[in-house]
Amino acid sequence: MTDAPKILFVDAASRYGWARGRPGEKPESGSARFAPEDSSQGAIAWGAMRFVAEQIQSYRPDEIVVEAPLPATLVNGKTTVSTQEILMGLPFAIQGMAYGLQMYRVSVARVSKIRTHFIGKNAKGEIAKPMVWRKCIALGWISANDEDLSHDRTDALAGWHYAGTVLCPQLAQPIDDLFVKAEERKRREAAAADQRLAKTEQAIREESERRRSIMEKF
Amino acid sequence: MTDAPKILFVDAASRYGWARGRPGEKPESGSARFAPEDSSQGAIAWGAMRFVAEQIQSYRPDEIVVEAPLPATLVNGKTTVSTQEILMGLPFAIQGMAYGLQMYRVSVARVSKIRTHFIGKNAKGEIAKPMVWRKCIALGWISANDEDLSHDRTDALAGWHYAGTVLCPQLAQPIDDLFVKAEERKRREAAAADQRLAKTEQAIREESERRRSIMEKF
DNA sequence: TAAACCGGGTGTAGCT
DNA sequence: AGCTACACGAAACCCA
DNA sequence: TGGGTTTCGGGTAAAC
DNA sequence: GTTTACCCCCGGTTTA
Numbered sequence: 458m459t460d461a462p463k464i465l466f467v468d469a470a471s472r473y474g475w476a477r478g479r480p481g482e483k484p485e486s487g488s489a490r491f492a493p494e495d496s497s498q499g500a501i502a503w504g505a506m507r508f509v510a511e512q513i514q515s516y517r518p519d520e521i522v523v524e525a526p527l528p529a530t531l532v533n534g535k536t537t538v539s540t541q542e543i544l545m546g547l548p549f550a551i552q553g554m555a556y557g558l559q560m561y562r563v564s565v566a567r568v569s570k571i572r573t574h575f576i577g578k579n580a581k582g583e584i585a586k587p588m589v590w591r592k593c594i595a596l597g598w599i600s601a602n603d604e605d606l607s608h609d610r611t612d613a614l615a616g617w618h619y620a621g622t623v624l625c626p627q628l629a630q631p632i633d634d635l636f637v638k639a640e641e642r643k644r645r646e647a648a649a650a651d652q653r654l655a656k657t658e659q660a661i662r663e664e665s666e667r668r669r670s671i672m673e674k675f
Numbered sequence: 676m677t678d679a680p681k682i683l684f685v686d687a688a689s690r691y692g693w694a695r696g697r698p699g700e701k702p703e704s705g706s707a708r709f710a711p712e713d714s715s716q717g718a719i720a721w722g723a724m725r726f727v728a729e730q731i732q733s734y735r736p737d738e739i740v741v742e743a744p745l746p747a748t749l750v751n752g753k754t755t756v757s758t759q760e761i762l763m764g765l766p767f768a769i770q771g772m773a774y775g776l777q778m779y780r781v782s783v784a785r786v787s788k789i790r791t792h793f794i795g796k797n798a799k800g801e802i803a804k805p806m807v808w809r810k811c812i813a814l815g816w817i818s819a820n821d822e823d824l825s826h827d828r829t830d831a832l833a834g835w836h837y838a839g840t841v842l843c844p845q846l847a848q849p850i851d852d853l854f855v856k857a858e859e860r861k862r863r864e865a866a867a868a869d870q871r872l873a874k875t876e877q878a879i880r881e882e883s884e885r886r887r888s889i890m891e892k893f
Numbered sequence: 894t895a896a897a898c899c900g901g902g903t904g905t906a907g908c909t
Numbered sequence: 910a911g912c913t914a915c916a917c918g919a920a921a922c923c924c925a
Numbered sequence: 926t927g928g929g930t931t932t933c934g935g936g937t938a939a940a941c
Numbered sequence: 942g943t944t945t946a947c948c949c950c951c952g953g954t955t956t957a
Contacts, residue, residue: 470918494920499781502771528756528903529747532917537934538746540918545760546767553720553768563717569905569916579906581916688950712952746935750949755902758950787937787948797938799948 461625462519465512466566466617469523469547471501473508474613477516480621484598488609491547498542505547506554513560521555521563522620523548524571524612566616566623574622575615589615679843680737683730684784684835687741687765689719691726692831695734698839702816706827709765716760723765724772731778739773739781740838741766742789742830784834784841792840793833807833 461479468474473491478484491504512518526544529536536544548565555563569579576588586608593599593611679697686692691709696702709722730736744762747754754762766783773781787797794806804826811817811829 472918497770497774498767499770499774499779502767503775506771506775526756526760527917529759530754531903531915532934535934536917537919538744538936540934541747541759542744542763542767544918545763546771549716549720549760549764550724550768550771552715552717553724556715556717556721557724561717567904573906579916582918690950745948747949749935749947750902753902754949755951758902762950785936791938797947 461621463516464520464522464617464620464624465516465518466522466613466620467509467524467551468609468613468616469505469544469551470609471543472607472609473505473547474607474609474611475508475512476610476613476617477512477518478617480618480625484614484617486598486610486614486617488605488607488613498539498546501543502546502550505550509551509554510558513555513558518560519562520620520624521551521560522616522624523551523563523565524616525565525567527568564620566619571612571616571619574619586612679839681734682738682740682835682838682842683734683736684740684831684838685727685742685769686827686831686834687723687769688827689761690825690827691723691765692825692827692829693726693730694828694831694835695730695736696835698836698843702832702835704816704828704832704835706823706825706831716757716764719761720764720768723768727769727772728776731773731776736778737780738838738842739769739778740834740842741769741781741783742834743783743785745786782838784837789830789834789837792837804830 461481463477463479465477466475471490472488474486474488476484476486491502491508492500496504509521513521526548529541529545552563555561572585572589573579576585576592579585580588590606590608590611593614594601598614599606599611679699681695681697683695684693689708689710690706692704692706694702694704709720709726710718714722727739731739744766747759770781770783773779790803790807791797794803794810797803798806808824808826808829811832812819816832817824817829
């Protein structure tokens with residue numbers, strides 16, 4: 458088998474969980490906040506952007522998978538606007554940053570799929586989270602005397618495993634639509650990029666220059 | 676009077692409108708897309724982030740005001756998830772980028788307030804937009820044979836004027852809660868930043884280094 | 894080919 | 910195969 | 926103070 | 942003072 462890809466999974470909320478590794482290996486994982494409590498949305502967004510940038514730079518994942526936010530209408534309006542903005546905004550900003558860093562292999566995974574894959578049923582969080590948690594312990598992905606035993610972390614681990622299974626069908630499952638979509642998107646992105654880049658070499662240089670200049674203020 | 680501040684207003688949607696200038700002056704304005712049609716969310720987000728970065732860098736506004744997204748529940752569920760993600764995500768990402776570039780004077784304005792301020796009533800878009808449009812013409816902010824006569828543009832102009840009125844009370848209105856909130860937030864941000872920075876000079880240097888290194892790949 | 898207009902609005906798992 | 914039901918997170922508060 | 930638990934979920938302007 | 946009603950973009954299709 459060729460090298461399994463490095464996968465980074467992010468469960469993005471105001472407190473987020475992350476997990477990364479190659480399918481088959483024991484993943485690293487953790488949880489944290491993108492910004493201190495009561496921070497402005499700007500601070501949170503920037504925290505997320507920085508997190509992604511750093512991951513891409515230092516860990517160099519082959520794939521990034523983010524947990525999809527639940528549609529607001531679903532929760533039957535049971536969520537404040539500001540919560541919504543964060544829940545929707547985080548994956549959005551993360552994707553944007555990845556795109557800006559030319560990391561185009563980003564996909565999005567639904568909670569329900571992750572759960573059914575990982576614990577066999579799509580239960581509501583109250584029930585599912587402890588199950589997920591236990592399974593993570595069982596798998597030895599976190600140890601019971603670990604410092605961080607949060608659900609954010611174990612949820613991310615579940616997501617990571619799901620992503621691995623889906624992205625590396627040779628390890629088990631037949632591919633399903635996440636993979637297909639990722640391929641589709643990748644092709645579309647690549648094509649679009651090609652088209653754009655092909656226009657002129659000049660355009661490339663301008664773009665590159667612009668990007669660099671944006672950041673030299675730091 | 677001291678120099679009126681340079682205000683940048685953005686009406687952020689997949690097709691966005693912008694307007695900028697100092698209150699009292701004739702504003703510049705326009706509309707465009709953050710990314711070609713059918714682009715991934717990542718592309719759109721990055722487009723927005725780049726736009727903001729460039730504005731901050733080259734125009735150096737004193738204030739940035741973004742149009743607030745309407746809560747999903749409001750639209751009575753009449754909005755797709757992806758639309759939601761974009762509508763909520765754009766302002767979020769914009770604020771994040773601004774924050775990252777240390778531009779903390781960012782506020783958010785509600786459509787209803789803008790409209791009532793600008794045309795005296797909070798009518799539905801179908802009715803309001805043409806009214807706004809006419810008023811912009813009347814004010815000479817766009818000329819009838821202009822190339823871009825889109826509502827995105829005129830909406831942004833209305834927003835800009837509202838922002839100006841609110842942020843420069845000396846020109847007319849008493850301050851209202853947008854200003855107050857901006858001040859509050861600014862103070863909070865500043866305090867938080869101070870606190871953080873005060874911890875150690877070392878932290879500052881690390882942070883700075885990290886930021887720079889994130890971007891040197893460009 | 895470009896501009897105006899209109900419709901449409903979540904997805905999945907588990908049970909029947 | 911078709912139909913139905915159902916899904917969350919942030920911040921305030923309280924208690925150890 | 927830290928962690929578990931509970932609660933709450935949009936806002937405005939005009940009409941009455 | 943209190944109640945009430947209102948609020949949207951995206952993408953596909955059609956038309957000049």
